[in-house]
Amino acid sequence: MDRPETYRFHNGQKAALPFAAAEYDARLAGLRARMDEAGVEAAVLTSMHNIAYYSGFLYCSFGRPYALVVTESDSVTISAGIDAGQPWRRCHGDNLTYTDWARNNFWRAVRSVAGEGRVIGYEADHLTLAQRELLEDFLEPSVTVDLAGATMRQRMHKSAAEIALIKAGAQVADAGGYAIRDAIREGVREIDVAMAGRDAMELEIARRFPEAEYRDTWVWFQSGLNTDGAHNPVTGRRLERGDILSLNCFPMISGYYTALERTLFVGEADPASLAIWEANVATHEFGMSLLKPGVSCAAVTERINAFLTERDLLQYRTFGYGHSFGVLSHYYGREAGLELREDIDTVLEPGMVISMEPMLTLPADRPGAGGYREHDILVITADGAENITGYPYGPAFNVVG
Structure with missing residues (x-):
């Protein structure tokens, strides 16, 4: 033959x-x-x-x-x-x-x-x-x-069609976030909550994109000590009252990645935890206010560093403050030239899409121990930035269960 x-x-x-x-x-x-x-x-x-x-x-x-x-x-x-x-x-x-x-x-x-x-x-x-x-x-x-x-x-420079797809992805991530919030209660395993968010997102992607291929959508949902790393895998740990939680929704639409990340607590947050959480929320809001055309990634980073230094919290930062979006995933792709880090001098321009995601991690021997992170996606416009993430952040909405 x-x-x-x-x-x-x-x-x-x-x-x-x-x-x-x-x-x-x-x-x-x-x-x-x-x-x-x-x-x-x-x-x-x-x-x-x-x-x-x-x-x-x-x-x-x-x-x-x-x-x-x-x-x-x-x-x-x-x-x-x-x-x-x-x-x-x-x-x-x-x-x-x-x-x-x-x-x-x-x-x-x-x-x-x-x-x-x-x-x-x-x-x-x-x-x-x-x-x-x-x-x-x-x-x-x-x-x-x-x-x-x-x-x-x-x-790094997105077309109008790409931005439309990324916006749809952000809305899918929001749907996953709400499904996760509804699933949180004492005694439930991390894996059970994660599956609720993943299923909700896959169904929403299939509804919005009936002709697409479906793969790679996932959730990292962490509790307690498991929140200390941003990319820690899901476990079978059961949630307890007072636990810090980290919600991470990642819908994948035809190779395009979007994300929703939030801090939550089960039932109540103790005063030490609440203080760190509110400080991270303030950092998040300050960081988002800095994202506009003409500003470099390094300059944004230095401003946030100064903000945290004034509050004696910079030592709890573990990685950069945000990154680009588009064709990327946790196992392929990375637009490393558009990250909010000290060593990146890229200047923000209209059509770029970038996250703001400060994270503070306190070790287990400190009051308020755990990893605190909020994450929104912003599209840089001609005169500022459009936040395309809808799920609320902060204690008022995210003490649940």
Whole structure:
């Protein structure tokens, strides 16, 4: 039997993508402009976030490599045979399938589109050392150029269509938050509360986006000592009266991440806890007031640092105050150039989307022990910022159960 290295399996009709064809064409035009500036003849993008951003296809790797190859005239996703026709149905542009019959058929597929001896753009922050060596072996590039920074900067500026999707995601997160609030009571396990929020969000996503693919939506719901880290997994711990809680809702819509994060207490909050909570709420409100065009991420960070220093609380801060939104997830994607940290000098501009999420963590041997965090998503506008998070923060609404 003659078994091919690659083939095209355009099975069925193209599916509805998260955005119109014109949106993807505009993104590709922006990429090609950056390629021209860098002298790149073919871009070989391998990350989930960039492939999804420029083509609409969000791959499931399971140990296999994937790519989007962009040239002056072509945009072709490269996918594994195990996926059959789904990558073609769910991508903007062409798709080429590689087979498992011979090792490195993936790179043969990439070569058939990118060519040999050309100036190749790639993502240095994603391609492994082993795959980089294979790129050199199969494509024999005259020069390689890292496009990771250029593509990140493009993704940081959201289109109107992206902002509309992000706003919908924020509303889905709110729905998850209310479902979690309704599920909180003494004796309930963290996992039970988390499932209530996740189910509510998935149902809301399916209602709003009936033609989408559904995956990756999740909740981190933590209680007591488990609130000390922002990304601590859910456990089977049962809630007790007076517990500090951390609500974290993460709806995923076609690769686009949004979030809702809130501090809550079961039944009552003791005076020491209430004082720290209210201080963090004040920090949150102060931080949101600083988000406007023309201000750098570092400047916002320094202002919040000073605010906490005046209250002798800065030592309880554990990470930055916010980050960008778009095509990202807890296991892929990150627009590291738009984070509220001391070492980021990016200036906020209209069309950027960023969170404000101060967190104070007090150790177990201190009154008010636990992790306190509020999180809202803001869209930078021409003269300020629009808060697109609706679920209330603070003690008046979030002492429950």
